[in-house]
Amino acid sequence: MNIQQNTVSENNFEQCIKCTICTVYCPVAAVNPDYPGPKQAGPDGERLRLKQPGFFDSALKYCLNCKRCEVACPSNVRIGDIIQSARIKYGPRKNTSLRNFVLANTDLVGSLATPFAPVVNSVVALKPVRFMMDKVMAIDHRRVFPKYAHGTFTSWYNKHAAAAQAAFPKQVSYFHGCYVNYNNPQLGKDLIRIMNALGYGVRLLDREKCCGVALISNGLYNQARRQAKINLKSIREAVTDRDLDVITTSSTCTFTLRDEYPHLLELQNDDVRDRIELATRYLYRLIRSGQGNLKFKEGAPLRVAYHTPCHMEKMGWANYSIELLRMIPGVELVVLDSQCCGIAGTYGFKKENYRTSQAVGESLFRQIEESGADVVATDCETCKWQIEMSTSKPCEHPLTILASRLA
Amino acid sequence: MKFDVVIIGGGLAGMVCGIRLAEAGKKCAIVSQGQSAIHFSSGSFDLLGRMPDGTEVSDPIAAMAELGKIAPEHPYAIMGEKFCAEHLQQAPEILRSAGISVSGDCRKNHFRITPMGKMKPTWLTIDGYLTTASSERLPFEKVCIINVEGFLDFYPEFIAEEFRKQGVVCNFGTINLPDLERIRRNPSEMRSVNIARVFDREENLEVLAAKIREMASGCEAVILPAIIGIGRDDAFDVLKSKVNTPLYLLPTLPPSIPGIKAQQALQHRFRSLGGEYFLGDTVLSAEWKDGRVKELFTANHGDIPFRADHFVLATGSFFSKGLVATPDRIVEPVFGADTVFTPDRAEWYTLRFFDRQNYQAFGVRTDRSLRVVKEGVPIENLYCAGAGLAGFHPVQEGCGAGVSLLSALFVADRILKGE
Known part of the structure; x- marks a missing residue:
């Protein structure tokens, strides 16, 4: 009999030896x-909550779900999952302010905003509007809003790309996410250009919803679960019915689809999990296994500083993006210390978190300024917003840099 | 992913081995399941403090010759007195090159002071920590031991009790600050790291210096717990410059500030030499070919393997799960390597905690080149370094850091010589 096997809890919480390394x-x-x-909010608090749910501490809302505690833990305790699950299980039922609803519904707000993007972008940049949002909705007035694109990625794709993409003999499915759809369709176009250069056509899922990461962090669990089910159904159609891999360009979407669905939303995805991956990793595998090759043009020297987003650190995949960037002629790469930038999705938009958010990122911003880089590269859109707002450097997705140098 | 060497485990042994190999131009990766036991460091690195029978060691190099006769399976004996003696300069150099400034002499142990005030023979100590050349005499006769109010991982009374045995007069002082009050709201999290962050702030360091000056009056020295300098490296020097009484640090219970700083310094050094450090990943399986390890598969990287010419098992001992005890045997979980242990479980430990415990000498079976043995056969390109080795008692003999450092260099040496 394996005694240990029978006593191991879901999140491994009894393996905690109180070493405090996570903290x-x-x-x-x-x-x-x-x-x-994390030790107190996670495994220590869990022992109390298991006895008496009233021990739930509202300070758990300060956890920004970066999972750096889990990466540091020498005993494999899923500390971040313990904390987030406790928020779902024991936290306040009605947790939805108008502000949280707006921030969490990236899909809904994005579809409302993109048709009027020029107007929306100018209006939310106005000082009086930001002041109002601060006072009425508690969205911090210092926060710079990401710009909406005029027209979504999907409408562009359906009109201008779908037919040509379907003509490629090899195909891959793309989970574009809200950011590409509403804010940065160019990144989706860059991915298509790179995949086409490798002989792959890019198709979209039959139906895609926001991965739900913002819904989870804002307490809208039922909605998150509903959207996750729709996504899993589409992913299964791609993987099982058409034998296509599903790639994404956002580290957080990837992490949510692969790990947060089973761990936090209790939706099993074992059958498709290994087929969902980050585009940079997919490209790395194709190129390194000799199945494809990219031709680059000669470019001016470019010093790029790579920032590892938290969920990228948790997946352990930063190396793939870094290696791809290193393949580009003329690119000189600096790898920044892996640390949280502080924004954590919608966390940093909230008035009560603004100070914490900027304090968390402070040493990263300093390192970026001192790096001498021309551009910062990162696989996470919200890190990009934070870095562009808080430093003097532009920040791009590695694939945007790569696509700009393709021959 | 293709490397020259893949090291499993990012503790002292794994990191030093990686640094040595990277310095020699090898492309290395370290895969580590989480942060390492360096986070519990005392601020000192022991080489050999006591012989197996408990006799205190003064000259570790001389004692190694004797140890080789009594304990031929000790890693020092396997590596050989000659190798050890030759490389005892290289080890501190590697620490220093990473920015960890240590002092000590491999021909003469000095004494470090534990968080309980006891004196233990040791080899290298990080600068700033209290040491003494003789266990009979402290470098002062009247000292002020200062603690932070509400800090539970440092015990001035215990320390004073030990110091008084040597005729030292001990005064006490406590520090409190508004910023410390704020972290005290979570009393169980009033730990060295949180406190050190308070003193990273210039204004708090200034107040601390003023209070120390006040409390130190009439004392020859001041002792502080190691709660200085987590975010900035110069905090202790700045503090010293503001206090005219000699200031010494003593280690606290974990997490250990000197340990965290050492870990970060080593990691930084490894990466600056081109090493790739994969934290938070677990090796799940290995592919073999002709008696050699060909590649490793990990939890994070799925179907993309870590390929290398050589592999180093530096996963440590029981704490880091490099060794796992089941009811009837000791298992090495990554490769299922052969392990050294006594079959009768009753002999694994005695009921007296501080006794020499047999389980501490259990470990991975290796050949004389520290190659890992599996099913009785040494694996050509798989070495073991650090706490997972068999045949030594890190606590009782005070040799844990020495075995980690020297075995890391020994293995790096073998790989570089192409054995």
Whole structure:
């Protein structure tokens, strides 16, 4: 009999030996004394909550779900999952302010905003509007809003790309996510250009919803689960029915689809999980296994600083993006210390978190300024917003840089 | 992913081995399941403090010759007195090149002071920590031991009790600050790291210096717990410059500030030499070919393997699950390597915690080149370094860091010589 096997809990919480290493690497505990840190909020608090749910501590809302505690843990305890699951299980039922609803519904707000993008972008940039949003909705007035694109990626794709993409003999499915659809269709176009250069056509899923990461962090769990089911159905159609891999360009979407669905939303995805991956990893595999090759043009020297987003760190995949960038002639790569930029999706937009958010990112911003880089590269859209707002450097997706150098 | 060497485990042994190989131009990766036991460091690196019978060691190199006769399976004996003696300069150089400034002499142990005030023989100590040349005499006769109010991982009374045995007069002082009050709201998280972050702020360091000056009056020295300098490296020097009484640090219970700083320094050094560091990943399986390890598969990287010419098993001992004890045997979980242990479980440990415990000497079976043995056969390109080795008692003999450092260099040496 394997005694250990029978006592191991879902999140491995009884494996915690109270070494406190997680708290050392928690970006929030380092700057916000209201947050008790991952050990206390996670496995320690869980023992109390299991006895008496009333021990739920509202300070758990300060966790920004970066999972750096899990990466640091020497005992494989899923500390971040314990904390987020506790919020779902024991946290307040009605957690939805208008503000949280707006921030969390990236899909809905994006479809409303994109037809009027020029107007929306100018209006939300106005000082009085930002002041109003601050006062009425508690969205911090110092936060710079990401710009909406005029027209979505999907409408462009359906009108201008679908037919040509279907003509490629090899195909891959693309989960574009809200950012590409509403804010940066160019990134989706860059991906298509790169995949086409390798002989692959890019098709969209039959039906795609926001991955749900913002819904989860804003307490809209039922909606998150509904959307996740729709996504899983589409992913299964791609993987099982058509034998296509599903790639994404956002590290957080990838992480949510692969790991947060089973761990937090209790939706099993074992049958398709290995077929969902980040585009940079997919490209790395194709190129390194000799199944494809990219031709680059000679470009001016470009110093690129790579920032590892938290969910990328958790997946352990930063190396693939870094290696791809290194393949580009003329690119000189600096790898920044892996640390949280502080925005954590919608977290940094909230008035009550603004200070924490900027304090968490401070040393990263300093490192970026000192790096001498022309451009910062990262696989996460919200890190990009934070870096562009808080430093003097532009920030791009690695594939955008790569596509700009294709021959 | 293709490397020259893949090292499993990012603790002291894995990191030093990686640094040595990277310095020699090898492309290395370290795969580590989480942060390592360096986070529990005392601020010192022991080489050999006691012989197996408990006799205190003064000259570790001389004692190694004797140890080789008594304990031929000890890693020092396997590596050989000659190798050890030759490489005892290289180890501190590697630490220093990473920015960890250590002092000590491999021909003469000095004494470090534990968080309980006990004196233990050691080899290298990070600068700033209290040491003494003789266990009979402290470098002062009247000292002020300062603690932070509400800090539970440092015990001035215990320390004073030990110091008084040597006739040292001990004064006490406590520090409190508004910023410390804020972190005290979570009393169980009032730990060294959180406190050190308070003193990373210039204004708090200034107040601390003023309070120390006040409390130190009439004392020859001041002792502080290691709660200085997590975010900035110069905090302790700045503090010293503001206090005219000699200032010493003593280690606290974990997490250990000197340990965290050492870990980060080593990792930084490894990466600056071109090493790739994969944290938070677990090796799940290995592919073999002709008695050699061909590639490793991990939890994070799925179907993309880590390929290398050589592999190093530096996964540590029981704490980091490099070794796992089942009811009847000791298992090495990554490769299923052969392990050294006594079959009768009753002999694994005694009921007296501080006794020499047999389980501490259990470990991975290796040949005389520290190659891992599986099913009785040494694997050509798989070496073992660090705490997972068999045949030594890191706590009782005070040799844990020495075995990690020297075995890391030994294995790197073998790989570089192409054995």
